Amino acid sequence: MTGQLQAALAVSTVIFTLRPDPASDLSTLWLPLVRRTREPHLGQWALPGGDLPADEELAAAAARTLRETTGLTPKYLEQLYTFGDPGRSPGGRVVSVVYWALVETGEAALAVVDENVQWFPADRLPPLAFDHNRIVEYALWRLRTKVEYSRIAHAFLGETFTLAQLRDVHEAVLQKALDPANFRRTIESSGTVVDTGQRVAGVPHRPPRLYRYNDSVNATDLGPFGPAIG
Amino acid sequence: MTGQLQAALAVSTVIFTLRPDPASDLSTLWLPLVRRTREPHLGQWALPGGDLPADEELAAAAARTLRETTGLTPKYLEQLYTFGDPGRSPGGRVVSVVYWALVETGEAALAVVDENVQWFPADRLPPLAFDHNRIVEYALWRLRTKVEYSRIAHAFLGETFTLAQLRDVHEAVLQKALDPANFRRTIESSGTVVDTGQRVAGVPHRPPRLYRYNDSVNATDLGPFGPAIG
Numbered sequence: 303m304t305g306q307l308q309a310a311l312a313v314s315t316v317i318f319t320l321r322p323d324p325a326s327d328l329s330t331l332w333l334p335l336v337r338r339t340r341e342p343h344l345g346q347w348a349l350p351g352g353d354l355p356a357d358e359e360l361a362a363a364a365a366r367t368l369r370e371t372t373g374l375t376p377k378y379l380e381q382l383y384t385f386g387d388p389g390r391s392p393g394g395r396v397v398s399v400v401y402w403a404l405v406e407t408g409e410a411a412l413a414v415v416d417e418n419v420q421w422f423p424a425d426r427l428p429p430l431a432f433d434h435n436r437i438v439e440y441a442l443w444r445l446r447t448k449v450e451y452s453r454i455a456h457a458f459l460g461e462t463f464t465l466a467q468l469r470d471v472h473e474a475v476l477q478k479a480l481d482p483a484n485f486r487r488t489i490e491s492s493g494t495v496v497d498t499g500q501r502v503a504g505v506p507h508r509p510p511r512l513y514r515y516n517d518s519v520n521a522t523d524l525g526p527f528g529p530a531i532g
Numbered sequence: 533m534t535g536q537l538q539a540a541l542a543v544s545t546v547i548f549t550l551r552p553d554p555a556s557d558l559s560t561l562w563l564p565l566v567r568r569t570r571e572p573h574l575g576q577w578a579l580p581g582g583d584l585p586a587d588e589e590l591a592a593a594a595a596r597t598l599r600e601t602t603g604l605t606p607k608y609l610e611q612l613y614t615f616g617d618p619g620r621s622p623g624g625r626v627v628s629v630v631y632w633a634l635v636e637t638g639e640a641a642l643a644v645v646d647e648n649v650q651w652f653p654a655d656r657l658p659p660l661a662f663d664h665n666r667i668v669e670y671a672l673w674r675l676r677t678k679v680e681y682s683r684i685a686h687a688f689l690g691e692t693f694t695l696a697q698l699r700d701v702h703e704a705v706l707q708k709a710l711d712p713a714n715f716r717r718t719i720e721s722s723g724t725v726v727d728t729g730q731r732v733a734g735v736p737h738r739p740p741r742l743y744r745y746n747d748s749v750n751a752t753d754l755g756p757f758g759p760a761i762g
Contacts, residue, residue, distance in 0.1 A: 309541045309584065311616075311627060354539065356625055360616040384614040384629050386541075386590040395586055397541055397627070399614050 314351030
């Protein structure tokens with residue numbers, strides 16, 4: 303492992319949250335983009351990110367550049383994929399290690415928003431710098447695959463939630479309507495959620511039950527080494 | 533994305549196959565290692581891999597260095613994870629993009645084996661160069677998580693297989709005995725395998741049924757962009 307090519311390394315992050323789509327009023331996925339202030343792709347929208355300093359962990363660099371550009375500090379970032387096509391950057395080869403996180407609406411609302419940082423619906427992005435449209439496409443595919451078998455939907459919800467709220471997350475991620483009765487049966491038989499015995503307050507007749515995730519299921523989501531950042 | 537640190541980049545591969553453990557005669561996971569012929573870690577065992585040339589795709593570089601060191605040419609390699617701790621290599625920072633593949637026993641038998649290339653049981657590795665023990669630990673964790681919900685066990689089996697052969701794969705990966713009746717119920721209710729209507733030839737009484745994977749289930753394993761290498 304000596305004598306390797308000296309290549310440029312960068313980190314980027316894809317941060318998803320759920321918000322209503324103003325066009326349909328249905329929940330949909332949004333992500334923050336940062337306007338580039340230098341060449342190449344000056345003025346174009348890009349994923350938050352930056353260079354990898356020599357002495358910084360990959361996940362720490364991803365968290366720092368995300369914080370510096372958007373003010374967002376997710377509880378943890380997960381490594382998504384490394385993109386390294388030789389032609390992906392016009393100024394010479396750049397290998398980008400991409401991290402991602404899902405954040406609750408309340409956390410997303412803490413982000414900086416100005417003329418150079420804005421949130422976009424994931425399915426209606428402008429042409430992004432570099433191969434960042436492709437990176438978002440990959441992240442959406444992973445999210446849609448993962449929501450089927452893991453507790454990933456939890457990241458968008460509070461500690462407790464109704465089955466309707468959980469179904470809303472699944473519908474937004476999968477971009478299709480789900481039958482309420484089928485969804486209830488599938489979730490209840492999966493053992494991934496637990497009835498808290500409580501109900502939504504302030505609803506007079508048949509208030510919906512509140513559920514929480516079953517911590518004993520799929521607790522390995524973070525990998526064998528724990529969260530990438532504390 | 534200009535002005536990044538110029539860092540050293542490498543690719544490595546983790547190749548798993550199933551073989552009997554000589555100690556127990558039960559199937560277990562094995563992987564090929566290559567003895568290092570230069571510093572650092574001269575003489576120590578390491579994962580197959582090498583430098584990333586400026587004009588080569590990541591997956592292509594992983595496939596090429598695997599072929600050059602071991603003679604193995606898996607049908608496709610999947611990106612596993614990128615390891616980039618600042619202290620992981622004594623000669624300066626090296627960021628390694630790690631790929632992995634599962635190969636059938638027959639394919640594994642085509643590999644070069646000499647004093648510098650040997651297969652080791654995954655749970656009894658010697659101390660490896662760099663952080664390669666940690667990389668194998670991560671790969672094992674991903675394999676064990678993934679075998680529960682995907683058709684990944686298929687990679688170790690032929691086109692058709694008995695439920696006992698499929699259970700043997702799951703037992704080897706999970707390193708625990710599984711109850712045959714429970715395993716049969718779980719697999720049959722999952723819809724992931726299809727009864728071919730055929731039975732194992734040459735078995736006189738009650739020959740076991742042959743199954744194949746249901747191609748319509750989990751066909752997205754390879755990701756939205758298809759196989760990393762053709």
